[in-house]
Amino acid sequence: MTDIQTNLFINGQYVPSSSGETLSIYSPNDDSLVSDKVQVAGEKDVDNAVAAAKKAFPAWRDTAGHKRAAIMLKFADLLEANIDKLAKLESAAMGQPVSVAKKMILGPVALWRYYAGYSGKVAGESFPPDEDGTYKIVQYEPIGVCAGICAWNGTHVLAAWKMAPAMATGNTFVLKSSEKSPLAACAYGDLLNQAGFPPGVINVLTGAGPVGSMLAHHMDIGKIAFTGSAAAGRAVMAAAAKSNLKHVSLELGGKSPALIFDDADLDNAVEHSSTSFLRNSGQICFAASRVLVQESIAPKFIEKIKDAFSNAEKQMGDPSLEDTAFGPLADKKQFERVMSFLTGAREEGVQVLVGGERLGDKGTFVKPTVFLNPDINSKVYKDEIFGPAISVRTFKDEDEAIELANATTYGLGSTVYTNDIARALRVAGKIEAGTVGINSAFNTSPQTPFGGFKQSGYGRESGPEGLKEYVQPKTIHINMNVGKK
Template structure:
């Protein structure tokens, strides 16, 4: 299988001006995939910004239906090439091929959703009252925008960032993650075929230093970042110290799952097992803190143990259709997760099942259930980003809410109960940007995604995602002048 490894700038593929490259290893067996992925230099970023600036005036003025045509065509091409893009994602970061394909098709729907808004962003007007001024509010694009993607859902994150920017007339520079750059690197040919003018979308690759170049660039007006909280703080600081560019941050999570005694047990177990283990737990919104009401805890623990043991049996080669769960993204992520498990065991945390490496090669970690870690244990407070949940009990609704909110994060939460009044009551009190009732989290193009507290600010997806790429301008017209 061939891999596109070059940068895509001003409508053409090109090598890095510095010659720096990064290697990608298949996490299934840690074999080398390619060592030719081009890392953008500062000169390359400047060139991408210059290309975007040059393309901006014409793209901004282009009729909305023509921008929408490009966007819809790109969605068509993503769907037509979903198999290829899924394989590229799978070989780079271990996502099972069946999951990876869904993670391409979903973003195609996002592109179409935002294409529907192109040319339809209306302003506001207010007639003169006693002040004699006619008042207009119009919404304008920022110009050159940038996005930094995490490695666990490249295509979704790219669509969340680029599609609303395109619909509102902005131009874009997207940085893929150094762990999973191959799928997004392939976009160049689709961008050209879809009819986007040169410079409107540019794709670059590299690690943190490249992201820092984007965050600190004086000619970039807006940046959206998805990743860890420490990296998000660095992006925010760089943006502030440079030109005070607008920032959207989607950071980590340590989301709670609240299982009440009247919950459908089979459903709750499924979603806190198979639902949580999607992408091997490498999902920022995944509910890794499971809180179960005392009266049903024994039954839940028994069933979730069985579910995690069964999950281990369908964890394997992500290239196979029968594989449900794959390896962690790379050796670094594997070592991080194993470090958490080692520390938890040293603290005396009970391992109900799992807790070790799966197999003798690759970066597979057994699906793991930890019981009753202390409220201060790192396995309970910190984002592990692997196939590991912690289970604790609660007494009543107030206790459940208190435990759920006892975190510095606030990205997501899930609630399992047959009482819809209670479900909505608890949903209103849980401090998180998203709430799923009787399900693990599932996104929609129509609804916003983002977090409270240290899970970031700003929203992606939905109408709120569109607003992040527009700035209001107020115009007052004095109607009192006499002829």
């Protein structure tokens, strides 16, 4: 690809890294070099970005809500207008099929428009003096400089979840993209300027873990939102505690269950346990990778899911082509991680129903894989693979299904398939997860919060709850008895 932006975006301008360090991006499709000039932010660059955001904060906070909204809406329009370019950049960097990448840009477009509607509309509360003679006011104020660290599997979605509510509430921002998928985020700078964001309001940095660590430790950042692994999330939380006790929200992945009862529409359950699950090569944090099927329908389901995964393999290919449904894994490191799970499963004696191998001799393609009845202590059953692999196990009744579903340290997503609405709601209420899909793989919405229970993190993104992550309440008491005669 030509005309790829690789610089840092600080205070409204593209600048090279102060350290001169760069990282290389190789195509997960064919191992070819995409760019070796992606700038890696050093400590000076992080300080400059935070300083720019800090300087821009007072004016942005005081900008009228309707003016902030207009800028946000313009940015959403620009994202939509540049969807082809941004999708190609995402695809080139981490192998996401362009058809999928476009859908994962349209979602953020809706998010920016949704939160633009909240700009200037975050109301406070008041309480009458009653007997104590004190009039009470609660107002919600922006935190200040906020930062976001994105995972690589959905750059635009994760960036919008973090930046859009921060913008609506008058905060300023420093965004760090993943080192695996930095190219589309690097392109944001021009769009931010065209939209009319003042210099310093949003800054975009690239780099790996050390850059994220500098943000998490920074004394002038008031809030950090992180999406990624549990280990990295713990490090962010520890850094926040050791520095200035900044606000933290964490989304740390999952090992989500799908519960398929004997009265479910079987073809629908198969569709969402295969095509929907594989739409980003299984690289979706809330994808249901533990598929639990009621015993009486298990034989029929197993045959259907086997056929579905075999057919999906035939639809894998060059992610830059519009008709490609499923692409490679993000990079060689992720490929090796997933392959280690597949190799380990074979060594443990786990039955592989279909897949379980590399596809082709170039790129980072892995055949869609189904494990059958792995032991509950098997790594492929209990650990997050983050690849195109599911484990199928059976259950006898509702109680056992719920017990199996909750037997995990994670609690991000879940899915229930049944035609009994009472059962669906009953089971949904007992599943220990932040999100539940009924008769469909879970899909996010701008209107509803997203986040997890247990070790899937805490805090929420999207919906009104996501807005609350970027404000802090201030209580004001007024003595109404002063001057009373």
